[in-house]
Amino acid sequence: MKKTYLLMLCLALLQFANAQQKETALTTMGGMKVKINLDSATSLVTVTMVGPSTKWFAVGLSTSTMATNKDVWTFGTALLDQYFTSNGHVAATTDATNNLTLVSNTVTGTTRTVVFTRPFSTGDAKDYTFAYSITSLNIVWGIGPSTSFTSQHSTFGTKTLTFAAVLGTENFATLQDIAIYPNPSNGIFNISKNNMVTINKVRVFDINAKLLKEINTEITDQNNTVDLTALNRGIYFMELSNDTDQIVKKVVIN
DSSP: OHHHHHHHHHHHHHHHHHOOEEEOOOEEETTEEEEEEEETTTTEEEEEEEEETTSOEEEEESOSSOOTTOEEEEESSSEEEEEOOSSSSOOOEEOSSOOOEEEEEEEETTEEEEEEEEESOOSOTTSOOOOTTOOEEEEEEEEOSSSOTTSOOSEEEEEEEEOEEEOOSSSOOSGGGOEEESSSBSSEEEEEOOTTOOEEEEEEEOTTOOEEEEEEEEEOSSEEEEEOTTSOSEEEEEEEEOSSOEEEEEEEEO
């Protein structure tokens, strides 16, 4: 029995050591939700923000107050890379350089889901620098009365996001654990998942968030193929979704 426990512990530690991604849960705060994924292999942050389609919504990073020079991500009518300019209830200021790359902007009914990426470190002193070793992150959040981010928030609050390692692909429970391989590839990508997880839609975007391909089909098999050989060499983002979940994966065609 001791040998069995030791073997299980070793396997768990090996999975943890090999983990290249960690992420928070899709965390609810007021009328919005946020999830942050960190990929150590690419030093890329992938963020999912869900909020009302008729209002602006935003999060401020590494703070529990609207503190000066703290990084802010806002969506009103567009995705904005911003920062707080003073301590207090003052609208955030938009950075001179936008270091956020919009992957998708989807509206269903009155709910907007925005997915975007940015590097761990942008070189901008006003942008929060992510470290893969992070275990939690304090944020402030706010939702406005309209899509004009210059209007004062209607609701706001604070939250602590907790990161957990994504431990491989052996036990797929949600879309978050789907594997896409080989990556990079010649344009043929395999999607590996648990047969209990269904994919209803696959959408492919370029680095400018332009939709290039959309596949509306119910994928239930464990192994599936997506053919992107018609696209040029480069970096793309593949969004996979079903009725309850959504994930965006970076793919490379070489």
